[in-house]
Amino acid sequence: MAVQYSYDSSEDATPRRLLVTGGAGFIGSNFVHHWCHAHPSDRIVVLDALTYAGNRQNLAALEGQEQFRFVQGNICDRTLIDQLLQEEAIDTVAHFAAESHVDRSIIGPDAFIQTNVVGTFTLLEAFKQYWEHQQKPDDYRFVHVSTDEVFGSLGPDDPAFSETTPYAPNSPYSASKAGSDHLVRAYHHTYSLPTLLTNCSNNYGPYHYPEKLIPLMSINILLGKPLPVYGDGQNVRDWLYVLDHCRALDTVIHRGIPGETYNIGGNNEVKNIDLVQMICRIMDELASQHLPVKPSRELITFVKDRPGHDRRYAIDSTKIKTQLGWAPLVTVEEGLRQTLGWYLTHKTWWEPLLSEEYQAYYRQVYA
Ligand code: NAD
Numbered sequence: 590m591a592v593q594y595s596y597d598s599s600e601d602a603t604p605r606r607l608l609v610t611g612g613a614g615f616i617g618s619n620f621v622h623h624w625c626h627a628h629p630s631d632r633i634v635v636l637d638a639l640t641y642a643g644n645r646q647n648l649a650a651l652e653g654q655e656q657f658r659f660v661q662g663n664i665c666d667r668t669l670i671d672q673l674l675q676e677e678a679i680d681t682v683a684h685f686a687a688e689s690h691v692d693r694s695i696i697g698p699d700a701f702i703q704t705n706v707v708g709t710f711t712l713l714e715a716f717k718q719y720w721e722h723q724q725k726p727d728d729y730r731f732v733h734v735s736t737d738e739v740f741g742s743l744g745p746d747d748p749a750f751s752e753t754t755p756y757a758p759n760s761p762y763s764a765s766k767a768g769s770d771h772l773v774r775a776y777h778h779t780y781s782l783p784t785l786l787t788n789c790s791n792n793y794g795p796y797h798y799p800e801k802l803i804p805l806m807s808i809n810i811l812l813g814k815p816l817p818v819y820g821d822g823q824n825v826r827d828w829l830y831v832l833d834h835c836r837a838l839d840t841v842i843h844r845g846i847p848g849e850t851y852n853i854g855g856n857n858e859v860k861n862i863d864l865v866q867m868i869c870r871i872m873d874e875l876a877s878q879h880l881p882v883k884p885s886r887e888l889i890t891f892v893k894d895r896p897g898h899d900r901r902y903a904i905d906s907t908k909i910k911t912q913l914g915w916a917p918l919v920t921v922e923e924g925l926r927q928t929l930g931w932y933l934t935h936k937t938w939w940e941p942l943l944s945e946e947y948q949a950y951y952r953q954v955y956a
């Protein structure tokens with residue numbers, strides 16, 4: 590099943606030169622595909638350390654294209670960043686690089702502080718020094734991609750997170766993202782650096798690493814393995830199809846106001862257990878001949894809860910809708926059909942990821 594990339598490119602009067610950090614990860618690679626398709630005159634330089642979550646295969650279709658360059662490197666490497674900003678004459682940084690998985694942050698938080706806090710600081714410092722010497726500083730942008738998890742956990746009747754909700758991060762992951770958000774805000778306030786901050790809800794779609802809920806359940810169904818639902822399965826997430834998120838970031842880069850924050854949500858609040866039931870139903874339909882266990886809902890298994898598991902996230906996207914004209918287009922039913930169809934036809938993408946390292950991680954979390 591092909592992934593559809595589309596965007597109104599009428600805002601392309603001046604071609605941009607982007608540095609995309611973390612562009613070989615899940616959202617970053619979808620964003621790079623989106624951008625190359627929507628803005629063929631722009632330059633895209635991906636900087637990615639290729640950690641366990643980074644995968645050069647995600648960008649294979651772009652290798653060799655003139656507008657695209659891949660650089661393997663770390664966002665904590667100040668010399669490399671200085672060099673890339675200068676030699677590529679970057680005007681826009683889209684910052685995705687992060688350690689992104691809550692369960693891994695509970696097992697080992699060190700890398701989260703290093704990449705998410707120190708790495709973001711290193712990028713901001715390098716960009717500030719570079720930007721201060723530009724002749725048209727108003728044309729520059731630094732977009733920091735962050736998460737709704739910085740706002741903490743909602744009760745069932747609480748209003749959704751808005752841009753003014755106080756920060757209350759609960760996991761080492763969300764605390765490290767909150768730290769990076771504060772740095773981004775401070776660099777605008779103190780130095781007038783043209784930063785923009787986005788906080789979005791749970792993404793899903795193609796190229797999603799198998800440790801996260803939707804790919805993990807999809808692949809386990811195909812393998813006939815148990816579907817581990819944490820706790821009572823009543824936790825709620827607001828699911829955003831990744832290409833809706835990429836359009837939102839495109840909108841923020843072209844129309845957002847420096848210094849502002851934009852919340853981005855899918856308007857699709859679903860309880861985990863209901864989502865897993867939906868995945869089972871759709872997979873039973875799409876792969877009816879090929880499933881080791883059918884109906885696949887028989888594989889659902891309730892397991893020990895995640896420590897400190899946030900109960901509910903929900904995003905109020907009113908600001909980006911009314912001020913910038915963006916809204917999500919994909920319902921969770923449509924998005925799941927696209928996504929599960931992609932996993933069905935891309936076994937050669939996910940099978941190599943179920944490595945010994947992944948199995949060791951899996952045993953540690955689900956033992
Ligand atoms: P991911 O884990 O799939 O990808 C992260 C990428 O960053 C990988 O390619 C990895 O190799 C790279 N990376 C990690 N450390 C690096 C370093 N020190 N230097 C350079 N590259 C490094 O993550 P994702 O799900 O695509 O998330 C992207 C961003 O969006 C993150 O900042 C995350 O916090 C944020 N976010 C994600 C979601 C979601 O649902 N996935 C939701 C809200 C916000």
Ligand code: DAU
Pocket residue numbers: 689690691692735736737738789790791792800801802803805817818819820824825826861895902
């Ligand atoms: O809300 C945005 C965040 O969404 C991002 O900032 C993170 O980078 C991203 O990983 C995601 O975090 P979550 O912890 O919400 O996503 P995850 O896919 O790990 O889990 C989604 C929900 O499903 C959560 O309530 C935990 C539950 N879960 C997860 C796994 C992996 C299970 O019940 N079983 C599982 O095996």
